[in-house]
Amino acid sequence: MKAARQGRAKAPRRGDGNRELVELHRRMWLIRAFEEKVSALYAAREIVGLLHLGIGQEAVAVGVCSLLDADDVVYGGHRSHGHAIAKGADLNRLMAELAGRATGYCCGKGGSMHVVAAETGFVTASGVVGGTVPLALGAAFAAREKGAGRVAVVFFGDGAGQTGPFHESLNIASLWGLPVIFVCENNGYAEFTPLSAHTKVERLARHAETYGIPSATVDGNDILAVRKAMGRAVDNARAGKGPTFVECLTYRLRGHYEGDPGKYRELSQLADWKKKDPIARFERVLKRRRAASAREFEKAESDARALVEEAAEFALSAPWPEPEETGTQVYA
Amino acid sequence: MAELSYLEAIRSGLLAEMREDSSVYVFGEDVALGGPFGVTQGIAEELGVHRVVNTPISEGTVMGVAIGAALSGLRPVVEIMFVDFITLAMDQLVNHAAKLHYMSGGQLRVPLTVRVQCGVQGNMGAHHSQSLESWFLHVPGLKVVMPSNPADAESLMRDAIRDDNPVLFVEHRGLYFSRAEAPAGGSGLAMDRAAVLRTGADVTVAALSRMVVPALEAAEALAGEGISVEVVDLRSLVPLDVDTLVESVRKTSRLVVVHEAVEQGGVGAEVAARVQEEALYYLDSPILRVAAPNAPVPCTPPLESSFVPDRERVIEAVRHALSGQPT
Structure with a gap:
């Protein structure tokens, strides 16, 4: 068991080459384009329900998941479309789930706040704030007992x-x-x-210190900073050195939910954070590194938008679940 | 067959599953030390402390840990020391364990057993004496079983662990040291079936958990007067074996439901509703409930003993059902 863990820990850091970084940029665009499409479909009443978008937070989702393997598991929260996509969820099935269709990941029974894409290792989101944090501990416990060096990640x-x-x-x-x-x-x-009205401890990583857990607080709009902190965390977890707390300082560029008038935030604050848009920032880094041509950067966005258009078409043309489905799958 | 106490039978069922299936783990406060009543005594010594995991007093999170472990392929048995403390774990049990199979469109399964002990025993007051099983009837996705004797306890424990759904396994503290014959390593009882413990012709008394004891005592006493009482032990509340109840009521035409939980919103209400839907025209008298009063459990001995239904109250209810008079 120990050998397996150490073997994994010694594996080379994945994805530091230009090609890999460009792929991360493409994944960030997939999430951005997906959520912008979801927003448009919600405005057009093609998608209903309670939607929480993570536009502006893509660097965290992609940065974290880029260091995980397929059989590492991820738990999300109520704002988790991006986490599922970053872990490899199929855009068509995810969009169909948000649109409540039978071809969605959960046959439409879950919806935006309860996305499950088990085959990808995205175990579940939750509508209860903090609800999945204990679940991730259980996954980590099982992973350790199985001794395969797997890790569990929870976003909140x-x-x-x-x-x-x-x-x-x-x-x-x-x-x-x-x-x-x-x-x-x-x-x-x-x-x-x-946050200042809810707690005097505005750096959540300080709580980790209290409980004896190593932590890092990073710029969550800088994907490379997220990856650096996450890389250490994954190495430690795989090597049997226990948990890590990674606090990513970021900002949601949309309201708490779609339709939120957002009167509680100053427009100037929003404008300041737009300047720190994680995708544009990463693009500037990649350009400086000459990681790709201008045309390739444009293509990342246009390809992403084309894929989400296809996903929307797939979702909106899919059948609704039959009424009899209401009472199925209550028990396994 | 060996004679076992109810407590030993639970341990025997748990241990048998743990020996056979290395994915069965126990989580709970003090469980590696045997737990407060000794149900898990000796298991850590035999199978290792990694299988019998002592936890801090963090019921909500421990429940979540067990659910997460179940989602990752283990078959955890989590012990909540008193059912009264399950309030702290309700979010994980109700919003997560019970719903994840459904909400995931069948992608996820939660093979989880939650052991709790309940009931009045020993003047422990209102935070260590409640019977809260009816809350969980209202949560689709959960199963609920309440064994009344050692043989059922052993078998139901094994069935609960093998089930791919979250099962609330409700033990009664007042039964722990009651003894009866139980088949060694017994299993294979149909978990979802009620048991007819005594056949009779005049009145059906449906009871659960420890209330089976005064129900049987009442039946015995009334037999001396020529009143024939059929006693049905519900055993499983979800699913509820309505068929066995209806079959009995079609024969006796009268039904009394006995439980230790408070009357309002209790299992008796559900049983009465379900039985009348199928057997109203067979009934010769209203369905009666014998239950605790709508009050918290009092601590002092005289009040505590008046709180819990006993043989005399069951006898009174049976006579009332036979009198044909409205309550």
């Missing part, structure tokens, strides 16, 4: 940091030395209220 926001299970989970993960990585997307607002 700063709002989860004031819940009881969050604190219980940090304590247990540390106590048991579990291979779990806590990824906090600290976007400064829990629903409509700034």
Whole structure:
């Protein structure tokens, strides 16, 4: 068991070459284009329900998942379309799920806040803030017992940091030395209220320190910074050195939910964060490194938009689930 | 067949599954030390502390850990020391364990057993004495079983662990040291079937968990007067074996439901509704409930003993059902 873990830990750092970085840029565009399309379909009432978009936070999702293997598992929260896509979810089935169709990942029974793409290792999102944090510990426990060097990752926001299970989970993960990585997307607002009105501990990573968990607070709009912190976290988890807490400072460029008038934030604040758009920033880095041509950068966006158009077409032309499905799959 | 206590039978069922299936793990407070009543005594010594995991007092998160482990292929058995503390784990149990199979369109399964013990025993007051099983009838996706004797406890424990759904396994503290014969390593009871423990012709008494004891005592006492009582042990609340109840009521035409939980919104209400849907025209008297009053469990001995239904209250209800008078 130990040998397997160490073997994994020594594996070369994946994806630092230009080709790999350009691929990450492409994945960020997939998420951005997907969510912008979802927003448009919601406005057109083609998609209904309660939608939380992570536009502006793509560097965290892609940066984190880029260091995971297919059989590492990821848990999300209520704002998790991007996490699922970053872990490899199929855009067509994901869009069909949001549109409530029978061909969606969950036959339309889950919807935006309950996406499950089990085959990709994206185990589940949750409509309850902080709800998946304990679940990820269980996945990490099982992974360690199986001894295959797998890790579990859970994404959550700063709002989860004031819940009881969050604190219980940090304590247990540390106590048991579990291979779990806590990824906090600290976007400064829990629903409509700034973090400063909810806690005096605005750097959530300080809680990790309390419980004896190594942590890093990074610029969450800088994908390379996210990857650097995450790389150490994954190495430690695979090597049996226990959990890590990675706090990513970021910002959602949309409201808490689609339709949120967003009166609680100054327009100037929004404008400042738009200047720090994670995709544009990464593109500038890649250009400086001459990682790709201008045409290739444009193509990343246009290809992504074409793929999500196809996904929308797939979703909206798919059948609705039959009414009898209401009462199926209650029990396994 | 060996004579086992109810507590030993639970341990026997758990241990048998753990020996056969290396994916069965136990999580809970003090479980590696045997737990507060000794149900897990000796298991850590035999199978290792990695299989019997002591946890901090963090019920909500421990429930979530067990669910996450179940989603990753283990078959966890999580112990909530008193059912009263399950309030702390309700989000994980109700919003996650119960719903993930459905919400995922069948992609996920949660093969989880939740052991709790409930009921009035020992003047422990309202935070260590409740019977809360009816809450979980209202949560699609959960199964709920409440064994009343050692043989059922052993078998239902094995069935619960083997089930691919979350199962709430409700033990009664007051039964732990009651003894009866139980087949060694017994299993294979149909988990979803009620048991007719005594056949009778005049009144059906449906009881669950420890209330089976006063139900049988009442039946015995009434037999001396020529009143023939059929006693049905519900055993499983979800699924509820309505067929066995209806079959019995078609014969006796009268039904009394006995439980230790408070009357309002209890299992008796569900049983009465389900039975009348199928057997109303067979009934000669209203369906009656014998249950605790709508009050928290009091601590002091005289109040505590008046809180719990006993043989006399069951007898009174049976006589009432036979009198044909409205309550």
